Amino acid sequence: MLAEPHELLEKQAESHEKAESALRPVKALYLSRPRFPSGIDMPCKSCGSVNQSEFRAEMGIHFPGLKNIDKPAVWVFPKLFVCLDCGTAEFAVPEAELRLLAKDDDAAAG
Numbered sequence: 001m002l003a004e005p006h007e008l009l010e011k012q013a014e015s016h017e018k019a020e021s022a023l024r025p026v027k028a029l030y031l032s033r034p035r036f037p038s039g040i041d042m043p044c045k046s047c048g049s050v051n052q053s054e055f056r057a058e059m060g061i062h063f064p065g066l067k068n069i070d071k072p073a074v075w076v077f078p079k080l081f082v083c084l085d086c087g088t089a090e091f092a093v094p095e096a097e098l099r100l101l102a103k104d105d106d107a108a109a110g
């Protein structure tokens, strides 16, 4: 037998209330978490600190080993995120430079 529309609505409201109360502690935790500096949305992977800062960097990435001694460095200018508590730094290599690094890796492997 089908439930009356108003019964369905009541059931829905009831389960909504249940979901809401289950989420309440999560919500509270979310709101009470330490605030991240702007641009930073993850705690430090090494120590969990949110005390991080964003910098600009220039970096010459060198291929290791004697056989690569004549190979030019790949220059990147990434955003650098530094944990001000433990010193762990993180950045992403832009796609074009990443291809240069990957290409050379293939040549070395083959």
Ligand SMILES: [Zn+2]
Pocket (backbone or CB within 6 Å): 044, 045, 046, 047, 048, 049, 083, 084, 085, 086, 087, 088
């Ligand atoms: Zn850290």
